[in-house]
Amino acid sequence: MTARTTAKPGKIRHETASLATVARETGVSVATVSRIVNGKSGRASSETVARVAEAIERLGYRPNPIGRALRRRASRVVAMLSPNLDNPAMAAIAVSTEAALRDAGYVMILCDTHDRPELQDDYLLAMRDQLVAGYIMVSAVRSQGLEQALGRGDPIVFVARRNPLGGGAFVGIDDRGAGADAADFMLARGIERPAVLMAAQNISSTAERAAGFIERLVARGVPADAIRRASAPGLSHIEIGYAAAQALVRDGGWPQGALCVSDLIAYGAYRLAAESGVAIPRDCMLVGVDGNAINNWIAPWLTSIRIPYEIFGRHVLEQLRLQWSGAATSEIHVPHEPLAAKP
Amino acid sequence: MTARTTAKPGKIRHETASLATVARETGVSVATVSRIVNGKSGRASSETVARVAEAIERLGYRPNPIGRALRRRASRVVAMLSPNLDNPAMAAIAVSTEAALRDAGYVMILCDTHDRPELQDDYLLAMRDQLVAGYIMVSAVRSQGLEQALGRGDPIVFVARRNPLGGGAFVGIDDRGAGADAADFMLARGIERPAVLMAAQNISSTAERAAGFIERLVARGVPADAIRRASAPGLSHIEIGYAAAQALVRDGGWPQGALCVSDLIAYGAYRLAAESGVAIPRDCMLVGVDGNAINNWIAPWLTSIRIPYEIFGRHVLEQLRLQWSGAATSEIHVPHEPLAAKP
Incomplete structure (x- = not known):
């Protein structure tokens, strides 16, 4: 009995014996054959290994599914692509996701x-x-490779920032709602003309926070043209915060309060305030978004809408599992924490 | 002509045709054969693919080196194992190393x-x-797997904390020297009885900073028993800082100044000071070690010995390359920056 490949010019046919054929011929289990094929003869006797090797040869079985072996080998590994390892919020997402994946037997890189x-x-x-x-894309940007991965149907979960190409699984907060909450909070504290500090790069998450903030202020009677907005270009939010605050102040002095669309932007604005002798929050209330853990230690001056990044991981895992099982994914909006007044 | 495997019970021999044999027999290059074997027939004509496939069969060539294929596939990937992604110093090491590896064509996970x-x-x-x-072990701990990896001679570079099992390539600072510099700095500022805040877990880097600090103070005439030391257990340096500062203060009030063996420890101590109405640095000068970038933005009260983590990456790459080429590795001590007085 033979199952050799018959190759003709222009056409390649592989009539390959299966693992099951080898197992049947040798009287051992498919699992054992598989282990031997993969070099893990482990508990099999050398006689069994030899018998399997002989049958593999005789039957023309080829461990041709290199790809399958590779895929199996790697199937417990999930990649997270994140924009800035040194942003505490990104680190919090990474830590939470790594823990959820690890608990489920996966390895995150x-x-x-x-x-x-x-x-x-x-x-x-x-x-x-x-x-x-699978891939976990934290604050992904539009790119050709992303388009291709989506086109292939690779399992992908977008985190914090929506798929820049539209659709797909997403784990984040209701950014618009967070902005609206910041507006309510400031109005309740008597800040009638709050400003907003943001990045010039138009990305879904932070742009929506600013939009939600402005919408709510307008809905509550603040004239749209009384809401001062300042932004700055670049990728570093901390530098953007400093530059945007400079622009704002140059343009009309310090406001009573400002929404900073991320904590890093608030840190940048704080430095300008400290350099200028402006006391935060006494002279100007800064409201951030993220609620970085480090705030409790060294930035007690910051009021921040806390995003519970520590529970993002389990939602990300769930969205991956849905894709692995072929089920539909969804957009998960994790509730942000309500703002409480600082003592 | 055939090169089939001859298997006898208890003994497996593989007399495998090489890629070169297949290439010679078919008149195409080894690279082309390799691509076809790996399923990337790409630019080869279907006739060539068929001819190669036929020769592979006839000669009994087996793409048996799955391992080799895997290794080649992965040979541009380097793993960094780091203890805490949310420690800014660890993030800075990761960012620097990722950039150096990427510039050299490697991928860091x-x-x-x-x-x-x-x-x-x-x-x-x-x-x-x-x-x-290869492996980059940032602040590695003693473990069985580490022992095995070292035993196998896997390429490993230790960063920040020396190999807990001794020897090997290392990139870090002269921790003892950094501690000594902190002592000189505080004495020069008139702080005659500085204290030290540290972790209870005895790890090489931070323990050496404390030791260097104490040694230098003693060498310059401070009685050893006048140097107050406080530590706390746990893994989170920020919490350790808070708890150690509590212990120190309970034991004899706030010192004029204290070395915090990491910036995170200083952040923890700062919180206690803020809660207690103790002004830093006016009432107590805290000297940290790390010089985290965020200090310039929101922790201007902290004097910190800056470690130039941004150049760690290139030293790590160099130490990996030495191991890949079979050369001897070394311990690299990157100079820390001298302490300058805050304005």
């Missing part, structure tokens, strides 16, 4: 894309070579 | 070991399955 499309693509390619089981 | 031996071993195993080209 983390790549720093620096918020740059070409690096995002480099890492998407490299992780594809590693045959990962 | 990052795993969070949470400073726990069993997780370190989980990730060492998982990364071995990914067939990485």
